[in-house]
Amino acid sequence: MKRTDFDAVAERVRNWGRWGPEDQRGTLNHIGPEVLKAASETVLSGKLFSLGLNFDSNGPQLGARRFNPKLYPIDLFTPLNPERPAFVYADDVIHMPLQAATQWDALSHVHYDGLLYNGCKACDVLSPRGAAKLGVEHMANPGIMSRGVLLDIARLKGVDALPTEHAITPDDLDAACAAQGVQPKAGDILLVRTGHIRRFTIEGDRAAFNGHQPGLHHACAEWVHDRSLAAVCADNLAVEIMGAGRRDSEVPLPFHMLCLRDMGLPLGEMFNLEALAADCAQDGRYAFLLAASPLAFTNAVGSPVNPLVLK
């Protein structure tokens, strides 16, 4: 991708100032009471789904910087009162990257040209104490709930998982909307299924899951922008395509940059959409209530999440 082409798109989708100079929530501002009321009205069957991966040493991380969570039980078999030794408790401590498994990227997670969303200067905002602005705590209060819409691109293409080189285009999204009979609206949260997570959850191939992978083409940023969506989530590592030839692009992770930095739109990664997608295929309903609140880690650039869907 050429930088000049990227810049043209970025200019069209940029939301800086749209919700005031001090705004820290970006497109989450699209979620108002009407959207939430409408979201609750999508609930018909009372079926509940969790889209989160487990957080443990068998998680999807391969490496030493983004490692899998380390759990340290403490106080096992410790009496609450030494005089009543029969009554005991246990606690535990976690050590983990906030980007270890199913998670939200906060608006402070990436930037370019020294500026974050809303024009915040990165050098003023980011420090070893964290993100003084645009931290994930601003996405957590109020937390993230809305109408969710699933676009199941893998099913559209008739495969369990898209080929690793498949870049999902706006046309793919439109075709899925048509095939599934659903239309994302302002304030909705878009869930895009590539099937890629099966390479980890079913095939158990961590390396494949972290390697080249299907995902959104950056052109989808405009599609998302035009519909005033609140957030985009997917079942792969980074929502967008990551693969061969990407290293040559003049813009690394362009969809990240357009969403997080220009639009102020949060990205949800490693959402496990398998069970939900099967149910949607069965009942033909691809819109539902989605509750996927990050934890309010002050000054953090991300948060693990256990997204819930109620249909």
Next chain:
Amino acid sequence: MKRTDFDAVAERVRNWGRWGPEDQRGTLNHIGPEVLKAASETVLSGKLFSLGLNFDSNGPQLGARRFNPKLYPIDLFTPLNPERPAFVYADDVIHMPLQAATQWDALSHVHYDGLLYNGCKACDVLSPRGAAKLGVEHMANPGIMSRGVLLDIARLKGVDALPTEHAITPDDLDAACAAQGVQPKAGDILLVRTGHIRRFTIEGDRAAFNGHQPGLHHACAEWVHDRSLAAVCADNLAVEIMGAGRRDSEVPLPFHMLCLRDMGLPLGEMFNLEALAADCAQDGRYAFLLAASPLAFTNAVGSPVNPLVLK
């Protein structure tokens, strides 16, 4: 409290075997599709509330064992591709007790007489690798969503916060139901407001927040059991009363023991109910949709949570 009196209550509320010998979810089994459907129908205004505290070094913890979260930003200003230095990202690592602020206790958090919920032997289940059974991951899949009911005992008594020695009785709960015009039903999650959290959030007195405090009398366990509630949460440290004279009890934290170990009922602690309670007082509606899913930390005895309420 006498151990013999405690044992009599424990026997009456014990749910062991009720959902099979392998059950790991206890009273969350009360939440079925009808409950969830009904929960969604409580939504009228589309107002959204977060009940979670922030997770940071200014949290409610005083001590060194249960300490406040430590956030370590890494990769600040790190280029995604060294050849494109303008495009950068940041990650972060968290080190925290899973019991640091707003959180769920898993069924494996406490036990007595060597047995956990459902008769699991503690010595077989708990080890330095965590809770092999009854870990919080079982409460996370599917995660916790249901109808929530707020009983605002502080408001019932006409105070901002209950006196620290106030033990909330079943009569208090009944009086609040009557005054607020709400009746908890099977599968509901009970939120009890003592106002105690204001001692931390408003007065900023961490020591007072961790000291003697109002909360549920253990007699409320039978009240909860009789109504087949799914979980109980409160705005204090431990849901139940903790205070003067409690050290003399033959049973430490009796409500914890009855709920987590005998009933298999999860407890939610340090839920910030202030804004929600004000809204309920205004519109007179004390039932709502509650989404409060723990993260699926495998083998852990608790999880932080950012509970969301949609009214």
Next chain:
Amino acid sequence: MKRTDFDAVAERVRNWGRWGPEDQRGTLNHIGPEVLKAASETVLSGKLFSLGLNFDSNGPQLGARRFNPKLYPIDLFTPLNPERPAFVYADDVIHMPLQAATQWDALSHVHYDGLLYNGCKACDVLSPRGAAKLGVEHMANPGIMSRGVLLDIARLKGVDALPTEHAITPDDLDAACAAQGVQPKAGDILLVRTGHIRRFTIEGDRAAFNGHQPGLHHACAEWVHDRSLAAVCADNLAVEIMGAGRRDSEVPLPFHMLCLRDMGLPLGEMFNLEALAADCAQDGRYAFLLAASPLAFTNAVGSPVNPLVLK
């Protein structure tokens, strides 16, 4: 190895009770003032060597349980006094296994048949709070200094590194003593060079370093016992041989068991002996002053160390 054969050796080398029923230092008791005085007299050239590996993310660990150290800088560029912003400081936090690189095993690190060194019951001593007895803090006060003796088996065999299947025998040790003109005495610390560490430090092959490797045959335990040595260290992962066929042994890590549990003799692992060995070969002097004190981590089963040799 047959368990019965092992037990016969274990009985011969067992030091339980030798230094009293409460002893926590085992063979470190062999190091007295005379030994230390003699050690200082070995210093002739004033040459100083460090035998420690670096502690960082590029360390020898492959895995997720024994991982490489994680360093978190904090307070970078933080003013000591906000009114004097020109004067700043930085701190850092480490998260690491105490067994990550060059390190001591404490006597509490391994045991068998439910008993630790000196007959301590493992179930009474070891808990999620650590080792209530035989922790590394007892090896740290007073810390470890003595005469060190290098036996360079790789050089004896004329190779850079012993083949991975080479089990060093008492005969090898005797031959090295003869070839090098040195005789280990009571209270000495034995350093055994296999050259194996080069597979990590020079060849950069972490997998090879963690795989099959040369090391001491368990028969050397008697050799060490007969000479009243204070400790044994080597340049491999576990001092003793680890390799093909070891899984069939009825006793895993027999040298560890005999040394740590029966003799009460600390083991030093991943000591980088390359520069020291080259110098010893050059001047023909294989005895020197060794200062290799563990840190006093209370109740820990090991400690990183930066061993110093002064010749």
Next chain:
Amino acid sequence: MKRTDFDAVAERVRNWGRWGPEDQRGTLNHIGPEVLKAASETVLSGKLFSLGLNFDSNGPQLGARRFNPKLYPIDLFTPLNPERPAFVYADDVIHMPLQAATQWDALSHVHYDGLLYNGCKACDVLSPRGAAKLGVEHMANPGIMSRGVLLDIARLKGVDALPTEHAITPDDLDAACAAQGVQPKAGDILLVRTGHIRRFTIEGDRAAFNGHQPGLHHACAEWVHDRSLAAVCADNLAVEIMGAGRRDSEVPLPFHMLCLRDMGLPLGEMFNLEALAADCAQDGRYAFLLAASPLAFTNAVGSPVNPLVLK
């Protein structure tokens, strides 16, 4: 203290360029083979002392940023081979500030006016990945050993511990040299006893230990410089005096700045000198062999240490 006065001293003691433009070891360069040979010759009695505090939750730290070490035992009672369950091991993980108890400050620990020792630009060197130059690993290879000299100022003044407002002057140091019959020489490491550590180790008053405290007046920097000492250590929090009125100084922690940044001289803090001092008083010998090597934490600004003295 006036900034202009400070600058005059700084200019006199500055060692930048003295050991080349790439030097990372500062005054440790004063320690050569002759110094080390002479150090070994001070050993007469073979008595060994550890000067390190224990590393655990009862350590000297009061706060949440510089907290006491957290030890997490893992793999307790884990079989080395599942088929041989009688043979088990345990490991542990530590989470701690490198500045938690007895420790070395690396040359990268503090700076002023944007420059570190040897004129390194702080903005180029310090980042969330640590200190790219002047990290403690450079002090660790070869590690720190030399002749140590104790100047016992508390004993000189006839007190167990100096009053908290006592600033140790060059005259005090001279008087101690005369009284104790010892003269620090080039390459020596100076240990200064204030007795302050007793407020923690004996009186158990953590707050007092962290409060106002006696220590070196910054004028001692020239005294140290004139004698070409290699390092200075003390039994208080920061070697230098910290107390009332210091907040008004135009230069916070001036001795730190002069030593670490201008001279390139490492500081050792919280060295427990009590037992050593008693012995020196008894035999009248205040010079000895000191082995106090930091661990080679790559890019870290400090390291815990267990200093050993052999007399």
